């Protein structure tokens with residue numbers, strides 16, 4: 001049998017190995033100089049080009065971006081919601097078509113996620129449904145750019161501005177995505193990235209909140225380290241001093257220099273890895289577009305291609321999504337499903353009073369969707385084998 005093709009394998013070169021080893025040799029393992037460097041590298045990467053800045057300011061956003069590195073995107077979302085003022089009894093409008101982090105971080109704060117259905121093509125929150133979900137209790141909007149396809153940021157921002165609500169972007173999938181030449185990272189009031197093991201740029205685990213609002217960045221930074229007035233590394237720095245104050249209830253969400261060094265080495269390869277993902281997506285597209293639904297990219301957008309999701313609508317005489325996933329597993333090919341919508345989990349149903357049938361587009365997307373392997377070190381032969389097996393199971397072998 002041919003070599004198995006896993007759903008994901010991170011792309012690790014000598015640069016990543018050297019970067020982590022050098023931190024191990026340095027004598028400083030936790031939050032330190034590499035974390036600062038990563039924050040600067042991500043901010044530089046996602047900052048809008050100068051010609052786009054005037055427009056950003058025109059929309060009322062201010063100043064340069066600030067990055068706060070943390071232990072996960074979940075931690076970044078949690079801190080972003082706190083910075084945006086979300087608390088007990090508030091409502092936060094968001095998409096049900098997402099990973100649990102988006103919902104649970106709202107619930108951590110005693111606030112309530114209010115779901116808005118998604119668009120069929122992108123699985124992103126449908127802005128046309130947003131105004132009806134906003135009530136006097138709404139305190140923020142959390143958007144998600146599914147699979148790396150940017151959400152409708154401009155339309156969402158204009159509705160949010162009208163209601164004076166902050167927008168938090170769950171950009172776990174979309175570092176390296178762009179909207180009309182502007183990187184994802186400055187369109188929302190706070191953008192949260194993930195460096196989880198499968199992401200386009202990985203630290204093993206890690207995340208970052210990026211915002212143009214300096215006081216919010218400062219508060220998220222303090223909250224990420226117990227709410228202390230002085231971070232550990234400045235306390236132990238040359239000339240540092242042990243003394244600190246506790247300013248408010250904080251968390252242990254800081255990132256280590258080992259993680260930051262890994263992510264920094266990956267940042268240098270971010271565009272090359274995204275380009276390879278895009279080439280894989282193109283190869284799948286050519287081979288599969290006549291047998292399954294394949295993703296499309298809307299005008300002016302650059303897809304991060306974190307996921308390559310096909311749609312397998314139930315049809316007489318053909319395997320459905322789950323049967324196809326099983327058959328590919330028999331072939332040694334890993335796949336996954338992103339995501340089961342949050343309102344379908346009994347735990348969410350009991351707490352929020354939501355039910356199946358309430359967000360129909362999200363449910364249809366979930367029933368049909370299957371994520372195929374798309375990782376930078378896949379060879380063209382790997383991609384062709386996955387595509388050939390999909391065609392075979394869908395009854396189109398030898399076309």
Ligand SMILES: Cc1ncc(COP(=O)(O)O)c(C=O)c1O
Nearest residue numbers: 072073074099101170172194196
């Ligand atoms: C849409 C979305 N949001 C948030 C997260 C959480 O990211 P992390 O694992 O870095 O906390 C994920 C993780 O996969 C995700 O897919």
